[in-house]
Amino acid sequence: MIDVAREADVSAMTVSNVINGRPGVSADTRARVLAAVSKLGYQMNLAARHLRSGRTGAVGLIVPDLDGMYYAQLADRLARSLERHGQHLALVRTGASRERELEAVSVGRLRMYEGAVISLLQVEAADLERLSFDTPAVFIGERPVPETVDHVMMDNVGGALLATRHLLSTGSRRIAIIGGSDDDRVRDMSTLRTRGYRQAHAELGVEVDEGLVLRIDSFTPKGGYQALTRLRESGVPFDGVFTLTDAAALGVLRALADVGLRVPGDVQVIGFDNGTETDFLTPRLSSVEPGNDVMAETVLDLLQRRMGLAGAGEDGEPRTHTMVPARLALRESTR
Amino acid sequence: MIDVAREADVSAMTVSNVINGRPGVSADTRARVLAAVSKLGYQMNLAARHLRSGRTGAVGLIVPDLDGMYYAQLADRLARSLERHGQHLALVRTGASRERELEAVSVGRLRMYEGAVISLLQVEAADLERLSFDTPAVFIGERPVPETVDHVMMDNVGGALLATRHLLSTGSRRIAIIGGSDDDRVRDMSTLRTRGYRQAHAELGVEVDEGLVLRIDSFTPKGGYQALTRLRESGVPFDGVFTLTDAAALGVLRALADVGLRVPGDVQVIGFDNGTETDFLTPRLSSVEPGNDVMAETVLDLLQRRMGLAGAGEDGEPRTHTMVPARLALRESTR
DNA sequence: GTGAAAGCGCTAACAC
DNA sequence: GTGTTAGCGCTTTCAC
Numbered sequence: 001m002i003d004v005a006r007e008a009d010v011s012a013m014t015v016s017n018v019i020n021g022r023p024g025v026s027a028d029t030r031a032r033v034l035a036a037v038s039k040l041g042y043q044m045n046l047a048a049r050h051l052r053s054g055r056t057g058a059v060g061l062i063v064p065d066l067d068g069m070y071y072a073q074l075a076d077r078l079a080r081s082l083e084r085h086g087q088h089l090a091l092v093r094t095g096a097s098r099e100r101e102l103e104a105v106s107v108g109r110l111r112m113y114e115g116a117v118i119s120l121l122q123v124e125a126a127d128l129e130r131l132s133f134d135t136p137a138v139f140i141g142e143r144p145v146p147e148t149v150d151h152v153m154m155d156n157v158g159g160a161l162l163a164t165r166h167l168l169s170t171g172s173r174r175i176a177i178i179g180g181s182d183d184d185r186v187r188d189m190s191t192l193r194t195r196g197y198r199q200a201h202a203e204l205g206v207e208v209d210e211g212l213v214l215r216i217d218s219f220t221p222k223g224g225y226q227a228l229t230r231l232r233e234s235g236v237p238f239d240g241v242f243t244l245t246d247a248a249a250l251g252v253l254r255a256l257a258d259v260g261l262r263v264p265g266d267v268q269v270i271g272f273d274n275g276t277e278t279d280f281l282t283p284r285l286s287s288v289e290p291g292n293d294v295m296a297e298t299v300l301d302l303l304q305r306r307m308g309l310a311g312a313g314e315d316g317e318p319r320t321h322t323m324v325p326a327r328l329a330l331r332e333s334t335r
Numbered sequence: 336m337i338d339v340a341r342e343a344d345v346s347a348m349t350v351s352n353v354i355n356g357r358p359g360v361s362a363d364t365r366a367r368v369l370a371a372v373s374k375l376g377y378q379m380n381l382a383a384r385h386l387r388s389g390r391t392g393a394v395g396l397i398v399p400d401l402d403g404m405y406y407a408q409l410a411d412r413l414a415r416s417l418e419r420h421g422q423h424l425a426l427v428r429t430g431a432s433r434e435r436e437l438e439a440v441s442v443g444r445l446r447m448y449e450g451a452v453i454s455l456l457q458v459e460a461a462d463l464e465r466l467s468f469d470t471p472a473v474f475i476g477e478r479p480v481p482e483t484v485d486h487v488m489m490d491n492v493g494g495a496l497l498a499t500r501h502l503l504s505t506g507s508r509r510i511a512i513i514g515g516s517d518d519d520r521v522r523d524m525s526t527l528r529t530r531g532y533r534q535a536h537a538e539l540g541v542e543v544d545e546g547l548v549l550r551i552d553s554f555t556p557k558g559g560y561q562a563l564t565r566l567r568e569s570g571v572p573f574d575g576v577f578t579l580t581d582a583a584a585l586g587v588l589r590a591l592a593d594v595g596l597r598v599p600g601d602v603q604v605i606g607f608d609n610g611t612e613t614d615f616l617t618p619r620l621s622s623v624e625p626g627n628d629v630m631a632e633t634v635l636d637l638l639q640r641r642m643g644l645a646g647a648g649e650d651g652e653p654r655t656h657t658m659v660p661a662r663l664a665l666r667e668s669t670r
Numbered sequence: 671g672t673g674a675a676a677g678c679g680c681t682a683a684c685a686c
Numbered sequence: 687g688t689g690t691t692a693g694c695g696c697t698t699t700c701a702c
Binding site: 043044046047056058061066067072073076089090091100107108111112220222225251279281284 | 378379380381382383385386391393396400401402404407408410411414415418423424425426427428430435441442443444446447555556557559560582585586588589592611612614615616617619
Binding site for chain 3: 010012014017024048051052053054
């Protein structure tokens with residue numbers, strides 16, 4: 001930078017002002033500086049800026065993994081939007097390990113970012129109370145978070161309620177839930193969606209046969225396939241399947257085809273996520289649309305706002321807790 | 336850090352040495368320092384370290400997007416492996432824009448990272464020659480790269496050759512290629528796989544009807560569906576389909592089902608990517624396994640090696656250009 | 671509108 | 687084994 005300053009015959013300060021587009025530099029001087037910059041091919045040292053001003057130009061995304069579509073799409077959306085603000089996304093993958101989650105949200109790590117989008121699976125809200133969030137942070141996901149931070153989540157219960165209600169209202173009475181959970185102490189995607197499933201049954205006065213609640217190893221086609229195979233082997237009769245993710249539903253559809261059950265004739269099936277593949281499966285899969293795009297927008301909006309007034313009004317706006325509404329996308333696999 | 340030094344009654348230098356696990360500190364002093372660190376809840380300022388020592392603890396991943404499975408999985412693998420080395424992944428999404436690709440690989444930006452994994456779609460090798468890669472970089476993807484950098488790529492031509500050869504050897508003579516390209520000037524996934532397709536035909540002396548080479552808007556189920564619909568409408572007969580990605584193959588299978596063509600009886604179908612869904616489609620989709628896991632390993636290995644001897648032997652090892660071999664994963668959609 | 675001085679928090683190099 | 691000195695490249699502050 002001093003080289004540029006010498007070349008343009010100004011001080012380093014003026015170069016800094018020009019580069020950062022600050023006002024109060026004459027057009028003449030600005031032009032000279034810019035000429036010098038491009039002549040010398042000068043590039044800012046971002047580490048120095050970071051050290052001095054605290055601005056890092058990075059937003060952290062702290063998630064369990066990226067191999068599912070969900071977080072990958074979120075990352076893509078965030079990165080795309082951040083580019084427009086001249087920032088970039090730093091990815092922290094915790095692998096859903098409690099230890100790494102805690103490490104990732106430690107004050108020192110968060111200081112690396114001007115803002116953070118955080119999805120925790122293991123860490124408790126209590127663990128977080130202690131942390132001072134001087135870094136603007138937006139939490140996503142189903143786990144409870146401290147009251148003091150922004151939180152955006154999808155409507156797991158509501159979506160599951162809609163899906164199950166639809167199956168019940170179209171005549172199914174014995175609806176299996178693939179990936180369901182009976183443990184109501186924890187609060188995760190599985191238990192929340194199971195709660196919606198039970199609520200729908202309660203509304204219509206239909207009793208849930210616990211033999212229809214099937215745990216799953218992983219929310220993959222394979223997991224869905226195995227769960228449905230177990231269900232068949234158990235001998236428990238069923239005439240509908242609510243699969244907690246579309247990926248697992250793929251395996252369910254395949255397993256049903258393998259045993260000659262027709263969809264939706266013998267069994268109707270509904271998934272959750274409304275992925276791009278649903279419309280091209282055989283049969284086309286009905287699914288719950290969780291509004292991921294709205295969710296990403298909301299997260300970004302919140303984050304930008306917090307980052308904008310960082311240091312301005314002390315905790316200006318109150319923290320928001322948003323639930324993005326879900327809706328049904330009905331196709332051939334349901335009646 | 337000075338606070339810690341004062342608390343432990345040592346110099347800042349010693350604190351630095353302890354924190355960075357450098358040898359030459361007595362066990363006694365080390366203990367005192369660590370006690371002071373935890374007492375004061377001290378966390379290193381990484382920006383300062385970065386400025387002073389150049390170490391950033393970050394590896395950059397520069398890719399077009401993350402919404403396809405391919406780069407998302409790569410990101411996941413990289414992040415997972417980097418964690419073990421106490422580093423993290425910074426994501427740069429270029430959106431396949433030439434301008435942003437150039438910006439991302441500029442010297443200033445790359446200096447943010449201790450290493451980089453780079454996939455460029457638009458930028459030419461010539462543009463890159465100028466860049467001094469003081470940052471260890473591994474390039475991936477099909478575009479040509481300067482001779483001076485490491486390059487890892489999948490065997491697009493070989494995989495397509497295997498797939499097409501299999502269709503031909505099992506009796507297909509009129510094989511449509513969905514997502515094919517006739518433009519041989521550029522060098523991208525589509526043209527390379529088309530080249531393999533043509534090679535297989537040449538080997539067996541079968542002529543390619545250009546009406547069977549179908550461009551595609553996007554490598555999605557929708558794109559595949561539309562392409563196959565166009566093919567049907569064109570009236571060009573076909574008895575096999577090589578779809579350049581599994582995602583598009585999903586749409587192809589659906590389109591074939593819609594018009595009552597049986598797979599593999601009337602038409603056999605093969606995809607490319609060997610995704611997790613292939614084994615659960617109806618019919619189960621044969622596909623080309625591109626060896627993405629081997630590829631990720633190779634990339635990581637190369638990167639670690641380059642980063643390890645950064646500054647050591649001047650450009651110690653010669654640059655490597657690796658082609659990961661592909662193989663067939665045959666299932667129900669082929670004979 | 672522009673510049674000079676000071677210092678962000680750490681570590682390389684060397685002295686003891 | 688431990689301390690001292692200097693400085694990484696920028697920006698904040700204040701003077702002109």
